[in-house]
Amino acid sequence: MSSVAPAQRFVGQSVRRVEDARILTGRGRYIDDMQLPKMLHGVFVRSSIAHGRITGVEVDAARAMPGVVAIITAADLEGKVYPLSIQPEVPNVARPVFTALASDKVRYVGDPVALVIAESRYIAEDARDAVFVDYEPLVAVASIEHAEDSSRPNLFDDIDSNLLYSENRDFGDVEAAFAGARIVELTLRPQRVAHVPMECRGGIADYNAGSGDLVYYATTQSPHGLKLGLSGALAQPADQVRVITPDVGGAFGQKAGLQREDAALCAVSRILGRPVKWVEDRVENMTSASHARSEILEISAAVDEDGTIRGLDANMRLDVGAYPVLPFPPSFLGPIVRTMMTGPYHIPALRWANTVYATNKASYGTYRGPWAIETLAREALVDRIARELGLDPLDVRRRNVYTAEEQPTEMVTGPTIEGIRASEALERAAELAGEQEFRAAQTKAREEGRLIGLGYSSYIEPAPGPPNLFPSMESGLPPERAYARLEIDGHLTVTTAQAPHGQGHETTLAQVAATEMGIPLENVRIIHGDTQLTPFSVIGTGGSRAATMASGAALLATRSVKEKVLEIAGHIMEIAPSDLEIVDATVRPKGDPAGGMPLANVAGAAYFAAPPGEDAGLRSSSVMHEPPGGWSGGTHACQVEVDPLTGVVEITRYLVVEDCGDLINPAIVEGQIRGGIAQGIGIALLENALYDEEANFLAGTFMDYLVPTVMEVPRVEIEHLHGDALHEVNYRGVGEGGTIAAPPAVLNAVADALGGVEITTLPMTPERVLELIDG
């Protein structure tokens, strides 16, 4: 049997997913599938008004119902859950202090006021309906305009306005860029959207009164972040808090950090000394879990007549709802948006302003590609520039895009640009889209009264970004860690800080580790999601870091274990470790397929009789820092047909040319791209987490909040670019690009179909499109 070079064995192949054995057979274990002995059920009583003072909570009738164990209010949690706020304090950012359960005020429809604990979910809901909360209603702050109106009340008594934060920054020589230049401007007012993971939030808090240990099973994407939050909120020592994640049914950024409900639930378990389960229903998820997007971005470009963009002036205004999602301060989004504002273009100047307000709405949270407004606004603006200058939008992009020759270089906001193929992706996308042929077809269609359009969007995403990305934003993330351990039978356990929720890390990390170690894929087990076992990471899974950082950490940890194995084997076999290799779980002299010994034997020897000076544990811990490069990106192209009489938009073709380096598992990469694009299409055409002028929430069910079905998502054509690697770990993230780049691609296509109209709001409902056609 020929020896296959280990480096090629599993990575690069679409190996079947480890997760599917349980996913496809109904044997997944999601939070609501779990039952613990003596477990109780918790249901939150939530505010039905957007803003008001709580004047009374009547619980007696509910408490008396059979099967009801307790009704917990803020008063019951005093001293048990500390007031919550952003820690540490961020300079110049207003810092609301609030409680897990609303105490004096409610500040959005869905604000949790009480927690009903009962023997069953059914009984808990009955009791919830019997709890009556008296409010003294206050005028609602339902928009940025309201937040700026000083006649409206402040949300927090100790913060003297609803303005939480503002920033102004200049990058590069803005004055020179705009002096005497032609200005093209656009204001984007996109809608609020919701993440809508198919599985809602939830947890089971299990406090052991005997030992004082708290275990919280939670559908979370950041178990250590959650543990940290709980430890602080409950004054529960960190060594006595353990977060365990079961299977997680999607998150997209909504299940990050500490939710107020988590703190309340754990406190109640500690009070009662019994496990308590809370799983929100879909109405709660739509209403009370976080929302995202809805940034208003006024952007203008100083341009030359040939389309060269001399500088950008961007002003972002954002209302973040009533409560921050800990640990994200109200100021968290601005630095990322401003850093990414120039995207894949070598724009040398940026004026940036950002203002953040509190409103009586659900929290603004991180949603897959949180900074996406920069691509939406910039790519819409590029097409507007083309329109106003009488240029082809592709030519404007060509005029400004980073070329291979000019790299490495730096964005005006700081991050190093190296290894991106933006120019190549642009050209290839235009070629695949059949730009010339389409324009001819478009003219002919117009003569027939049909409206078809083609739009592009180009983007780069930090996946994970270059080493100087976070310093450019005046922030930082710890490096990624992983552990590896060779088991006594020669199998390998790799423990990751990731908390997967559909990304297939149990498979991809195993592919990397198995390839490095030289053992069959099924001999590798990936451990994740238990804070007792896993290395610390405040972010868990998010930020498109896994492909590089987690894979790299897993690779390094495995390599380190392998080196120890070869040391020990070399000692046993009396051969220099550098002359040994591991192939198919056999440690053997290089080029000698017949020789060697089973890896299991080496492991056994190490466990029982390690050579003097050797660590018998055969385990390793490793750290991965951001390698150079770190960007993924590409160009999306979207074709649409618009019904001129009804305004209905149909996407007739969608293609992506992108570069995310090497693919550990091509099928998994494609799945990430397609899923992100589906969400982007939802943002462009369908989804709207809508509030009215009194901050009543209008999209609490799936009848009103429209998630794309298969019929609204076309078959996306995907082409990958490959180039020279800048680093051994040449896998880059791809999870967020689809959600970021699809909305502007669709917007530009619709604008193109309508002859270059200015589109400033999303979603592009049939009615809005018809108005644009009329206008």
Added chain:
Amino acid sequence: MSIEVTLTVNGVTRTASVEARRTLADFLREDLELTGTHLGCEHGVCGACTVTVNGASARSCLMLAVQADGADVRTIEGLLEPDGSLGVLQQACADSHAFQCGFCTPGFLMTATELLAENATPTEDDVREAISGNLCRCTGYESIVQAVMLAAERGA
């Protein structure tokens, strides 16, 4: 009020006493501990709770357990072969990387099971139409469509 129901679930006869208001979904998940069927919305839109009742797909969140009295109910757990190996549809999904987080999976599989029983040679349009009532937030659907087509090809 409590009512006795007898039904067949994945070929096994089950009898229980249930509250009238207990949904079929909760009955399957909690009383029978068949947690493979998932609750994504409980108002009949997302389809994650889809099972088959007498061979016809049904949203189990929109049925009372008592309505399934005397019925033959099948869930995702019933798709395995008698020897415990994956059924044709399940294997096609594994081979096609159909799913990601897995929460929507039971609904898609039961919907596809109904489709393939009625139409052994569906076109892609047939498949898309059939699964248009199931929401997935992770995949963008293409991998699921291809998996069902592959299953049909293999004689599911």
Added chain:
Amino acid sequence: MKPPAFNYVAPTTLEEALDARAEHADDCAVLAGGQSLMPLLNLRMAFPGTVIDLAGVGELAGIREWDGGVAIGAMTRQRTAEGDALIRERAPLMTTALPNIGHAAIRNRGTVGGSIAHADPAAELPAVALALDAQLVAKKKRGERTIEAADFFAGFLTTALEPDELLVEVRVPGMAKGHGVAFHELARRHGDFALVGVAAAVALEGDKIADCRLAFIGVGGTPMRAREAEKMLVGAQPSAEVFAEAAERAKAELDPAGDTHASAEYRRRVAGVLAQRALAEATR
């Protein structure tokens, strides 16, 4: 989201069902297919004291010939009706409309009578019943009456049924053999409730329209027949111009309401567009 508690009755005969309905008249809900009632219960938007499950009343399901048309038992599942040859022959407008109802799983459980009795103005079957001048047979403990479709839909989710009555049968008169039908609706997504829709049935005599039915969904509290437009079309030769004029006349008869998905004006306008498309298809 769990239903509130209720008293559950599962009659096995029509008589038992009518007794139960009489007994609990003001505080009960009828469970037919459950596809409309269960979401209301799960969302705790309805709190009936008693739920009467009609699934066990076998005599309420079935499809039979009736007076040149077809009579459909109220508990006939939508999926059954969808594939039925007699309905396709005698009431093809219903056959054309049925696949627009939600998705297969909804139609497997949903019933013809349940949808009509629920009277959602965005639903397909009430509009079809109205278009085809269906006769709705209502029974109560002591009595039976037949209600014309034109008199049946009283308002939003409200019918002419008394609290102690049950809809037992939908009788659809036949139209002239060979008549054309079309059903067009505009929904935000495939299978959603329509924002606005049109059910059209047109019978020609020679090259002129002899009988024309035009019913709209999503244009008011109830489905609407555009009777003035219909009158205008009878005797006319089908043409784009005639259809455009009829559409304008129909639009004037409609009084849609706006909501977060579409304004009244948009619904009215698109109603006109769909009417023209439906009439063109029905006369092809």
